[in-house]
Amino acid sequence: MxxxxxxxxxxxxxxxxxxxxxxxxxxxxxxxxxxxxxxxxxxxxxxxxxxxxxxxxxxxxxxxxxxxxxxxxxxxxxxxxxxxxxxxxxxxxxxxxxxxxxxGLPNIPADGVPEGEDEEANQEVSRWGTPREFAFEANEHADLGPALGMDFETGATMSGARFTFLRGQMARLERAIGQFMLDFQTGERGYTECAPPLLVRDEAVFGTGQLPKFADDLFQTTDGRWLIPTAEVSLTNSVREQILGDLAQPIRLTAHTPCFRSEAGAAGRDTRGYIRQHQFLKVELVCICRPDDWMAEHEHMVESAEAVLQQLGLPYRKMLLCAGDMGATAKKTFDLEVWLPGQGAYREISSISWCGDYQARRMNARYRPEGEKKTAFVHTLNGSGLAVGRTLVAVLENYQQEDGSVTVPDVLRPYMGGLDKLVPAS
Missing domain, CATH: 1.10.287.40 (Serine-tRNA synthetase, tRNA binding domain)
Known part of the structure; x- marks a missing residue:
């Protein structure tokens, strides 16, 4: 608003x-x-x-x-x-x-956001890590995954396109990735773990900007509630219709939840594999802060997402999005794109946005500056820390071996019961 x-x-x-x-x-x-x-x-x-x-x-x-x-x-x-x-x-x-x-109008781009209509005008800010050189031809995860427990056929038979059934070691690796991310964000980066509702009312998805314009990208239940497309909706709306204190300390929240998207706006894109699913897991980061603190919090959130990729040893690049490629609620957005050797391309794995007071006005979320009688709208930020399914894809492709096995990154092994390798079914 x-x-x-x-x-x-x-x-x-x-x-x-x-x-x-x-x-x-x-x-x-x-x-x-x-x-x-x-x-x-x-x-x-x-x-x-x-x-x-x-x-x-x-x-x-x-x-x-x-x-x-x-x-x-x-x-x-x-x-x-x-x-x-x-x-x-x-x-x-x-x-x-x-x-x-x-x-119905999108947010106003911040000063310094590049002009442009689409991703072609996005600007690369930095890179981290060197893509691995393979002694064999690297496979895409969609070819590598089925022998390791990534069952596309059963998921499609049961639920249709863009659903996948994970089994055994593959399911455990996805769980390990999510647990690692959540422990890292809460233990190292100062975020408070939350377990929010997955079903919300109209006013919640209106508050974070999905309604009214993007209703087709959501799933709705028979009683009118909406399945969350991201925990951003639940976490950000936790302060709706509230007047907070001075907010000297920003509120940092995180959650590891299922997310649900109809992908109506992505018809025909990434139909193969695990990149774009109707149901997926994500560790979300949300910050509620004073207007003067947004820049420091945006930097902190970006660094929090980058640190996960660095801990996993996954090469990536940071992109500043142009005005035409940003989400409707964002004033400024950085995307992190992870290297996928099977595709030979960088693909988005996290989008971290500052929304200014755009969402706060829709939610009527305010704070009272110390010593002042008047209230002011808070600022909100959100980002992935990270998309768990896409991280699973990145681990499979970057850690694949010539025999079809996948080495488990060191930081994930404690979550895997000491298992250090995913082995193809014989």
């Missing part, structure tokens, strides 16, 4: 910022609705004021025996009472239209 006052003060800047996302100017439509709504509000307030004033005049006229004047005033009050519901309804309708227009 956007600050209406800021749009009133500088509509040209608002339109220019939205143009970076490829949108046409909308400030004139917003301000027209705003003006009409405020005019109706003024008329309503004037009518209410006149009704109260006339009611007093009726009493005075009756006390002075001015019956005819009192009757005229009574007729005026009755007319005002009849008109007020119409004005209230008009104000409500205009407010609904205005809110819907504001709610």
């Amino acid at each position: 956007h600050d209406l006052r800021a749009i009133r003060e500088n509509p040209q800047a608002f339109d220019a910022a939205l143009a970076l996302r490829g949108l046409d100017p909308v400030s004139s439509q917003i301000l027209d609705l705003d003006e009409r709504r405020r005019a109706v509000t003024t008329r309503m307030q004037e009518a209410q004021g006149r009704r109260n004033e006339a009611s007093k005049e009726i009493g005075l006229a009756m006390r002075n025996g001015e019956v005819e004047s009192a009757e005229i005033l009574k007729a005026e009050v009755a007319e005002i009472k009849e008109s007020l519901p119409r004005l209230e309804e008009e104000e409500r309708e205009l407010g609904t239209q205005l809110d819907a227009m504001l709610a």
Whole structure:
């Protein structure tokens, strides 16, 4: 949601910022609705004021025996009472239209975000690690995985496309990856572990920006609840409709949860393998902080995700996304892309975004600065620390051996009961 006052003060800047996302100017439509709504509000307030004033005049006229004047005033009050519901309804309708227009618009890109329409305009910031040189032709995980327990056929037979059934050592490796990430983020990076709901109401997915525009990317239950597309929804909404304290210490939250996405916007992409599933596991990172602390927290969150890749020994690169490739709620986003030797390409494994007060306005989440009476909107950040399934893919491809086995990275072996290798079924 956007600050209406800021749009009133500088509509040209608002339109220019939205143009970076490829949108046409909308400030004139917003301000027209705003003006009409405020005019109706003024008329309503004037009518209410006149009704109260006339009611007093009726009493005075009756006390002075001015019956005819009192009757005229009574007729005026009755007319005002009849008109007020119409004005209230008009104000409500205009407010609904205005809110819907504001709610449907993406966030404003931050200064320094590159211009561009898609991933081609993203900027590489840095790289870590050297891709391994193989003495044999590296396989993609979709070819390597089935002999190790990654059962695509059973998943598809049971649930359809983009579902996978993991067995034995493969299932244990995925669990180990998630547990390692969660222990690392809570033990080393200062995040508090949470076990949030996986089903949420409309207002929760509206608060983090999935509704109304991205409903097709979600799954909904028969009672109207939504399956979370990421724990960002539950974690961020844990402060909705609240006034927090001074927030001298940012609130850092993490959760290891199943996530559910219909992938309506990704039809035809990554249909083979384990990269893009309808159901997947992710360790999510969320931060709630003061506006002045967003930059330090964004850096901390990016470093937290990078550290997991470094601990696993997985080469990656950090990308600054252009305005046209960022998610709708983000003001600034860094993507981490892990090297997949089977594909010979870097692929996204984490997206870490600063959302400013965009989500906070939708959730009405505020804090009270120390020594001040007025409250202010918090800032929110979110990112993957990391996507567990994609990390599993990266481990399989980077640690594969010529005989089809996969070496287990050192940091994961304590979670694997000491198992140091995944071995193909004979």
